[in-house]
Amino acid sequence: MILTHAGNASSGEREGSHNQESARGMKEYKTEQIRNVVLLGHGGTGKTSLAEAALFSSGGVSRLGKVDDGSTTSDFEPDEVKRKISLSLALIPCEWAGHKINIIDTPGYADFVGEVKSGIRAADFGAIVVDAVSGVQVGTEMAWMHAERAKLPRVFFVNRMDRENANFEQAVAQLQAKFGKGIAPLMLPIGSQDSFTGVVNVAENKAYTGDKGAAAEVPGDMAAAVAAAREQLIEAAAEADDDLLSKYLEGEEISEEEITAGLKKGMAAGLVYPVFAGSAAKNIGVSKFLDGLVADCPSPAEMAPQTAKNNGGEEELKADASGPLAAFVFKTSADPFVGRLTYLRVVSGTLKADTHVWNANRNADERLGQLSVVKGKTQEHVPALAAGDIGAVAKLGQTVTGDTLCTKEHQVTLAELVFPRPPFNVAVTPKGKADVEKMGPSLHRIAEEDPTLLVHRDEYTGETIISGMGETHVDVAAERMKRKFGVEVDLHAPRVPYRETITGYVESEYIHKKQTGGHGQYARVNIKVEPNKGGGFQFVDAVVGGSVPRNYIPAVEKGVVEAMHEGALAHCPMVDVKVTLFDGKEHPVDSSEMAFKLAGSLALKQGALKANPVLLEPVYELKIHVPESNTGDVMSDLNGKRAKVHGMTPDDGGMTVIDAEAPLAEVLRYATDLRSITQGRGTFEMQFHHYEEVPQHIAQKVISEAQKGAAGG
Ligand SMILES: Nc1nc2c(ncn2[C@@H]2O[C@H](COP(=O)(O)OP(=O)(O)OP(=O)(O)O)[C@@H](O)[C@H]2O)c(=O)[nH]1
Ligand SMILES: [Mg+2]
Incomplete structure (x- = not known):
């Protein structure tokens, strides 16, 4: 029986969930018969469509699914169907020519880079899908960079050859300009746009047309182009293959097998990147792509061994x-x-x-x-x-x-997988009463399946924070919580954990006195309040002569500590204050711990207001990786964010690292800002560094908001 796929097989609440029905029996394959390829590339270039066409061509599905109908095998999650983009990696095994090609389809949208990292780790080589109209896009560069870091051999698939303005030569020229001479077409398209009908394999000098890749004559007008491409392919392959090089230089006839051997060596050495052409939507060029993966790309057995740690040492695993x-x-x-x-x-x-x-x-x-x-x-x-x-x-x-x-x-x-630290934070709160208890566990499960999604409780603001790669990532996570676990949440910008301190020295007296029939209440507390920069909170007992009896001193301290929790300016915790209790007075009948605590608390509150209180804000350290060409724009944006730039240095990936610090309040949405300034090329990490006084005009705003908030609620 042939398996039906996501779009038309599922219904009701099981939609999108994994389905354990067994499909038509899949043969067992030996290591040499396996190919593991990860599809990479800019969003919307047709990775999912290509995986679908490959599966269809290999008989794995009986109908060619479409992303736009939500009927592909790969984009089966309801949120993928709804958004018409891939959000997680998917496995598409294709049985082809006695081999099993495990296609790993990954999302192109930058927020889902964690899936790309996972997919790359499972694969032996990558296929970067490029749009024949748009050529090299940001996502193409990012795919290249990820593959390069993982030392992943790779090929290109120039897709959407059927589209208006499709231009294979231009796409290849852009790839060569960006990534070097090793980019060499293995297939040339026959015609383009409406008249795109098939491909010529330049190694074989044979043509294949239609969705079945039927053998055909190489069009006469392509002879020169095919010869030139063949030459270029051999030159690229000869870079890593001395025998091939000398044969080529001596002008000897070179067989298709020799080219294949050279391509394999060249790909392994990172010197050759064969280029395929096709249209996933029309299923043209796809069967030749699969043939190429089998013939020219490495099986797992041909890959370098991986190093593993064992008890105390290391070993190589083939x-x-x-x-x-x-x-x-x-x-x-x-x-x-x-x-x-x-x-x-x-x-x-x-x-x-x-x-x-x-x-x-x-x-x-x-x-x-x-x-x-x-x-x-x-x-x-x-x-x-x-x-x-x-x-x-x-x-x-x-x-x-x-x-x-x-x-x-x-x-x-x-070696473990290394994921980027998610830079985009939002606070999450349960929507209704029913969601309160379920929120924690479902957040935990959502984060468990996505290592680029972290959840923590901010110890200062008490908020639950989700950190993700960007706004879409976090939105999708919230939707998933609702769909998978029935939990509804609200997302909002996290609160900035402001603090307060004082900058002046005052003495403060507070007399707590109440006469209400019977027993009254009485306590007098005299304290010195002074800054204690970097020293935290300090309480000094300097009472002499028992003006405050010993047994009431802890109560005074308790009151002072309580007042420290909620500052006088904006109800934020006070830090770095030294309080010295130097005098006071009791009443033999009316004094109590309660009374001294209250007096201590209010003595500090009133004192702090007179001791030039200021608002402090957290300042974060930022490490921003951007292309050289973006540094000017990134710096001027940082200027508008009250940031200080400490330096610029080149990193090992050809980017510039900007070291800076900026107040958290200014960079809460930096993930979004940086993406728009650099079209997604820039990345950054940030971490808390220190607290700093908020400039007067900004502090005023924060204080009045806080007071409004307190009055309202
Ligand atoms: N004309 C034409 N359209 C195509 C072709 N391949 C894909 N498309 C369309 O392009 C759009 C995006 O295709 P997808 O397969 O979802 O692209 P993707 O690379 O998987 O996108 P992400 O998963 O978001 O990165 C869909 O509307 C496809 O139908 C093609 O060869 N020709
Ligand atoms: Mg996709």
Whole structure:
């Protein structure tokens, strides 16, 4: 039976959840027969459509799904269907020419970079999808950068060749200008726009047309272009292959096999990047793309071994099905129905269903139940996964993304995944009474499936803060909480944890006196109030002669501490104040601890108001990575944010690092601002550095807002 896919298979509340029905039986594949490719690229270039066309071409679905109808295998989550963009990575295994190509589709939108990192880790090479109309876009550069950092061999797929203004040559020229000479077309398009009908494989000098890639004559007018492209391809391939180079220089005939061997070497060395052409929507060029992945791209067995830590040392793990077991967890998803689903790549050995494995990161035994191959939202049970293959297992107890599963006898851990620190913070509050209790646990589960989403409680403001990569990321997380766990929340800008202190010295006296029939209340407290910069709060008992009896002094201190919690200016905590109790008076009958506490509290409140109180704000340290060409705009924006720039240095990725500090109040939405200034090229991290006095004109605003707030509520 052929499996039906997301858009038309699901309904009701199970929509979007993983589906454990088994699909048509998938063969078991040996390591050499596997290809793991991650699709990368700017948003909307057609990655999901390409994955769908590949699946359709390989017979994995009976109808070509469309992103716009929400009917693709890859974008199966309801929020992906609604927004018509990918939000999480998806696995699309395609059985092709006796091989299994595990396609990992990733989101192009920058907020979901965590999924891209996970996808890259599971893959052996990448295919960067480029729009034939727009050419190189920001997302193309970002994809290149991520792949480069991971030393991932890569190819390009120039997609949307059927569109008006599609221009393959121009796209390739842009790629070469940006990424160098190693960019070499392996396929040339036949025609373009309305007349785009197929591709010519320049290594073979053969043409393939239509959605089936039927063999055809190379159009006569393409001969020169094909010859030139072939030359360029061989030159690029010869960069890493001396035999090929000398043959080429001596003008000898070069076979297709020799080109393939050269391409493989060149890709592994990061010297060659073959370019494919096609239209995912029309399913043209896709079958030749799959052929190319099988013929020219590395199997897991051809990849360099991975270094793992073992007891006290290191070892190299090859993709060898009979080697020691090591499976790397690159993603975890929290499904309200199926439970936790752990995605893993078998790096070495063979992972078998119904066995015990050892999680060396947590030092814990895990029982594996059923093992499956994942296709979009469906899972098909398999008895085993060989080294190099990718699959999933449900309901593991302790394992999280980044862990390695092995055996207790042979314990290894692979390098963990490193995710960027999310720079965008929002405060989250439950919408209704029913949401109060459910909010915490569901936040926890949402964060568990996304390492770029962090949740914490701000100890100063008491707010629950979600940190994500950007506004969309956090919005999607909130929608997911509602859909998956039925919890509704409100999101708003976090409060700035202002503080107060004093800058002057005063003596303050407060007499608490009440005469209400019977017992009255009486206490007098005299304190000195002075700044204690950097020294925190200090209470000094300087009472002489028992003017305040010993047993009441702790009560005075308690009152003072209470007043410190809520400053006189804007109800913010006071810091760095030294209070010296030097005098006071009791009444033999009417004094009490209560009375002294009150007097202590009010003595400080009144004193602080006279001691030149000021408002303090948190200042954050920022490390901003931007392209050289954006530094001017970023600096002038920082100027408007009361920031101080400490320096600019080049980083190791060809960017400029700007070191600066700025008040938190000015950079609450910096993730959004920086993105718009740099069109998404810039990234930054920030962390708390120190408190600083708020300039007078700004302090006035904060104070009057705080007083309004207090009066209103
Ligand atoms: N004309 C034309 N349209 C295409 C082609 N490929 C994709 N599209 C359309 O382009 C839009 C975006 O396609 P997707 O497949 O969602 O692109 P994506 O790269 O997966 O996008 P993200 O997941 O958001 O990064 C959809 O409307 C597709 O139907 C193509 O080859 N030709
Ligand atoms: Mg997509």
